[in-house]
Amino acid sequence: MLDLAKPEIPPSPQITTDDISIGALLAACDAAPALPLVFAYGGHSIRPGYHVTEVKAGAFSALDCGGNPEAWAEIFVQLWDIVEGDRTHMTAGKFAAIIRKVSDHVALDANARLTFEVSDGVAPMQLHCADTLRLEGDNLTVALAPRPASCKPRDRWLEAQNKTSACCAPVSSKNACCP
Incomplete structure (x- = not known):
């Protein structure tokens, strides 16, 4: 069972994007279980x-x-993007049930980076991240x-630059923000 309070894989501290986690997606599905869950990609x-x-989980170790x-x-x-008979989009509740069934057999970290592999069965799989989640109609x-490639050292440097410029912007002499 998916344990949102105690993930079995250590949480990922280095996610540098605002990707939606599986925990956040499940919470949204739980809040609206009867609504159709629609994924939008490529326009x-x-x-x-x-x-x-397929749902799979991995713990990765690498050198950047x-x-x-x-x-x-x-x-x-x-996700296999096909038309099959007169089926409708699966409900958010059914999607959540699939993920929870997987979590009975595979340790899922609720805060893990979430990647969607999407194909119609003909075109090669494309990697995507969950960018936004909203009620739409x-x-x-x-x-x-699309999940882009990135350079982690550069991403960390840019993040540090943004924190420095946000923190150390000119302030009045009464209000020093940086230690």
Whole structure:
């Protein structure tokens, strides 16, 4: 069972994007279980007959391009974007039930990086992150964005620069913000 309070894989401290986690997605599904769950990517919505064909979790260890060790947990949800008969989009509750069934057999970290692998069965799989989550009409819509490559040392440097400039912007002499 998915344990949101005590993940079995250590949480990923190095996620540098505002990706939606599986825990946040499940919470939204739990809040609106009867609504159709629609994934939008590449300028269109996933077709009503889509399947969740695989859910997998991994703990990764790597060395980045700057020689720094990296470690993170990631969950992959594979979506097969097909039309099948007169099926409608699966409900948010059904999606949550699928993920929870997986969590009975596979340790899922609620805060892990979440990646969607999407294909229509003909075109190669494309990797996406969950970018935004919103109620759209009578649907719970998850907007997927292509997952770009990044340079972690550069990302950390940019994040540090942003914190420094936000923290150490000119302030009055009565109000020093940085230690």
